[in-house]
Amino acid sequence: MKFKDFYKILEKNKYFFLYRSIKPLAFTGYYVEKHGNFDILIASPEKALIDYLYFKTYRNRSFNPKEERLDKDAVLRLKRRKLDKYAGLYNLNLKEFYAYL
Numbered sequence: 001m002k003f004k005d006f007y008k009i010l011e012k013n014k015y016f017f018l019y020r021s022i023k024p025l026a027f028t029g030y031y032v033e034k035h036g037n038f039d040i041l042i043a044s045p046e047k048a049l050i051d052y053l054y055f056k057t058y059r060n061r062s063f064n065p066k067e068e069r070l071d072k073d074a075v076l077r078l079k080r081r082k083l084d085k086y087a088g089l090y091n092l093n094l095k096e097f098y099a100y101l
Contacts, residue, residue, distance in 0.1 A: 020055060026089040029082075046082035049075065053097065054090045065100040072101055 029047030033040045043051060056063045087094050 022051070022054075028089070029086055044082070046078050047086050049078065050083060050086035050090065050092065053087075053092060057092070065097055076101055
């Protein structure tokens with residue numbers, strides 16, 4: 001299956017994917033899930049949150065956790081050691097984020 005055919009399937013079924021680039025060092029914290037002929041990389045919950053925080057603050061944009069729709073209970077169940085590890089890949093300071101929790 002060619003990419004344009006895959007894109008038509010996504011378009012037909014109303015799926016929306018947004019892809020962004022990250023530095024190669026930060027390309028970690030994923031597992032592979034097979035869907036037909038495609039390998040889909042799925043981020044761990046901790047990596048997904050850190051990627052989200054990184055892109056929300058990318059290019060000096062402000063991030064106010066109180067304005068985000070974050071499930072505090074779900075975030076508190078995440079492993080802090082993993083969060084800190086992945087945040088270090090982007091040089092993210094999680095102090096304010098942890099204070100919000």
